[in-house]
Amino acid sequence: xxxxxxxxxxxxxxxxxxxxxxxxxxxxxxxxxxxxxxxxxxxxxxxxxxxxxxxxxxxxxxxxxxxxxxxxxxxxxxxxxxxxxxxxxxxxxxxxxxxxxxxxxxxxxxxxxxxxxxxxxxxxxxxxxxxxxxxxxxxxxxxxxxxxxxxxxxxxxxxxxxxxxxxxxxxxxxxxxxxxxxxxxxxxxxxxxxxxxxxxxxxxxxxxxxxxxxxxxxxxxxxxxxxxxxxxxxxxxxxxxxxxxxxxxxxxxxxxxxxxxxxxxxxxxxxxxxxxxxxxxxxx
Amino acid sequence: xxxxxxxxxxxxxxxxxxxxxxxxxxxxxxxxxxxxxxxxxxxxxxxxxxxxxxxxxxxxxxxxxxxxxxxxxxxxxxxxxxxxxxxxxxxxxxxxxxxxxxxxxxxxx
Numbered sequence: 001x002x003x004x005x006x007x008x009x010x011x012x013x014x015x016x017x018x019x020x021x022x023x024x025x026x027x028x029x030x031x032x033x034x035x036x037x038x039x040x041x042x043x044x045x046x047x048x049x050x051x052x053x054x055x056x057x058x059x060x061x062x063x064x065x066x067x068x069x070x071x072x073x074x075x076x077x078x079x080x081x082x083x084x085x086x087x088x089x090x091x092x093x094x095x096x097x098x099x100x101x102x103x104x105x106x107x108x109x110x111x112x113x114x115x116x117x118x119x120x121x122x123x124x125x126x127x128x129x130x131x132x133x134x135x136x137x138x139x140x141x142x143x144x145x146x147x148x149x150x151x152x153x154x155x156x157x158x159x160x161x162x163x164x165x166x167x168x169x170x171x172x173x174x175x176x177x178x179x180x181x182x183x184x185x186x187x188x189x190x191x192x193x194x195x196x197x198x199x200x201x202x203x204x205x206x207x208x209x210x211x212x213x214x215x216x217x218x219x220x221x222x223x224x225x226x227x228x229x230x231x232x233x234x235x236x237x238x239x240x241x242x243x244x245x246x247x248x249x250x251x252x253x254x255x256x257x258x259x260x261x262x263x264x265x266x267x268x269x270x271x272x273x274x275x276x277x278x279x280x281x282x283x284x
Numbered sequence: 285x286x287x288x289x290x291x292x293x294x295x296x297x298x299x300x301x302x303x304x305x306x307x308x309x310x311x312x313x314x315x316x317x318x319x320x321x322x323x324x325x326x327x328x329x330x331x332x333x334x335x336x337x338x339x340x341x342x343x344x345x346x347x348x349x350x351x352x353x354x355x356x357x358x359x360x361x362x363x364x365x366x367x368x369x370x371x372x373x374x375x376x377x378x379x380x381x382x383x384x385x386x387x388x389x390x391x392x393x
Contacts, residue, residue: 067391068389069389072386072389075385076385078293079293156289189286192320193286217368249375250369253375
């Protein structure tokens with residue numbers, strides 16, 4: 001058991017320098033209001049963070065020396081409050097945020113590279129990229145034309161709402177655009193942390209085997225959309241599409257399932273339609 | 285292993301609500317459907333509380349069972365494990381209980 005994993009205190013968050021021309025998807029459109037960023041006032045105003053808790057403290061118990069203090073406080077209350085702040089901010093600005101999750105190597109970055117290239121000039125896309133170390137994935141996506149904030153979580157195994165607030169502040173996404181939050185590759189921990197996203201998208205690649213939904217039900221239960229990636233490799237791997245879909249139906253009956261290949265481009269128009277339908281119109 | 289972050293959240297929440305108080309016992313509720321493993325929280329607790337006002341505190345965890353209501357047949361049931369399947373075969377279920385992750389109370393020494 002890794003005793004250090006899970007610490008989110010040492011995250012490094014930085015906007016990757018824009019060393020490419022400003023055109024297409026990441027051009028900052030009108031209507032980005034400074035001073036209303038979600039990260040602006042987090043971290044110090046703990047009163048506000050506790051605003052959604054059951055905030056009254058009962059002090060009782062018979063022994064005067066040993067007081068029981070009833071808290072009835074959600075452990076994730078602080079994260080949930082920050083996530084809600086992110087969500088409100090994103091909605092006010094008219095930005096679609098998607099939390100993209102999968103195991104490592106399922107194709108999150110490849111999908112985003114291709115999406116950034118193919119939607120250039122049609123939809124504005126930027127990315128908050130979460131990895132334990134390196135800016136390698138962020139650089140790949142940036143080279144494809146999207147603005148990227150890289151978050152290195154260090155020993156942390158997931159992104160949390162405070163990191164995303166800071167990432168949004170650095171990214172400053174224009175109204176009417178899409179922010180994809182590429183979570184740390186992990187099918188366990190990210191399931192627990194609300195980031196303030198509008199939708200959760202989980203990638204399941206055919207090379208991982210068809211049993212992932214039943215092995216990681218917490219992750220798949222919350223998915224709004226499941227992307228079955230690498231379908232171009234189906235002839236070469238032992239992946240039962242039907243049992244995968246049946247298991248998925250048994251865990252997340254409401255999730256939409258799309259088959260695609262981020263490498264060959266098969267099935268990608270449905271993914272783009274899904275994004276387009278959810279992207280708000282720019283606000284003035 | 286998000287349990288370390290969860291346990292850090294417990295310490296932060298308790299010290300935030302009761303600054304400076306020496307805590308001798310922390311009582312948590314970790315629902316069976318919360319996605320958090322109580323044993324991992326126990327493992328992390330001593331590590332995380334070291335040097336804080338919670339150091340040496342006893343950790344008591346209650347684990348409420350999951351409870352679901354089937355949207356297809358209407359019956360309530362206790363799920364068998366983390367896959368929420370009604371005995372009637374439907375997966376279209378609402379979770380009624382067992383998802384909570386709460387600090388219920390603490391004892392101040």
